[in-house]
Amino acid sequence: MIRHVSAESEGRAIEFQLDDETRHWVPVEPIESAYLEEADFPLIVLAEGKRYELYSDGTFGEVEL
Numbered sequence: 076m077i078r079h080v081s082a083e084s085e086g087r088a089i090e091f092q093l094d095d096e097t098r099h100w101v102p103v104e105p106i107e108s109a110y111l112e113e114a115d116f117p118l119i120v121l122a123e124g125k126r127y128e129l130y131s132d133g134t135f136g137e138v139e140l
Contacts, residue, residue: 079103080120082129084111091120093127093135100135 078093089111090103111118117128129135 078122080122080127082118082120084115084118091129093122093129098135099133100129101133 076095078095080091080093081088082091083089089106091100092103093100113131116131120127120129124140126138126140127135128138
């Protein structure tokens with residue numbers, strides 16, 4: 076299943092796709108390197124009543140609320 080989520084960084088909303096099968100995320104649109112740096116991770120997103128952490132290596136994990 077592919078989920079669409081949004082995270083905020085520096086006041087800018089960034090859309091991501093989460094692939095449950097591979098446990099990887101990808102941005103919906105290209106992200107300029109100025110918007111996301113290593114220190115910005117993990118990004119926290121909420122989708123369908125669940126909380127996810129997006130990691131800088133392109134993976135994500137579901138965490139308890």
